[in-house]
Amino acid sequence: MALDSHKLMNKMEQRSLFTAEDKTLLQSHADWGREIAPDMAEKFYDYLGRDEEMNAILTEKEGRIHRLRETFIEWFAEMFTGMDNWGGDYADRRWRIGLIHVRIGIDPQHVVPAMATVVREAEKRLIAESKPSELKESLSKICMIDLAFIEQAYVEVSSAAVLRETGWTERLFRRLISTGADSM
């Protein structure tokens, strides 16, 4: 069940209708993306800090918030540059971010509304600065692709752990999940 992050990236581009036009538009606003990234980081960590559970995770280790601000700024700017034109490096980086969140125990219930906050705050800036509405669309698409990477990491990590511990086949595991879902 090992996931190929490059293949996932290709699939997500297709499924999200993330086109060459989206890429060009994002890249042509890369300076703007970097310029607003620190403010987006502020808004993001303000939002996380207002939630009791997420605030506890953020403040658990010294220096964590500071480190996170820096990595968030990089992450946000990379959505505009695409790093290597949304290729293998981009996919690997997104996959790693997903794995880190799984390791820390940050659930989808935290991540999904957090990504919605990014989209909402970015949209406010886009409107305030009269940026093209297509840019909002392109940015939303890449945010959703990044979100899919984090979400997929949960499934992959938990499935791989169960298969490793039990020696079950993937087929048996999938059947047990379907049966379990039926009985809920």
Ligand code: HEM
């Ligand atoms: C939109 C969703 C999110 C994005 C884009 C995001 C982005 C990132 C990035 C880029 C990193 C650094 C990964 C690395 O070191 O390579 C990171 C780590 C981390 N994130 Fe998130 N994050 C998101 C949601 C959350 C949420 C909801 C929490 C909940 C508190 C959270 C807490 C953390 C923590 C604790 C770390 C590890 C920090 C450390 O000790 O180095 N993240 N995140």
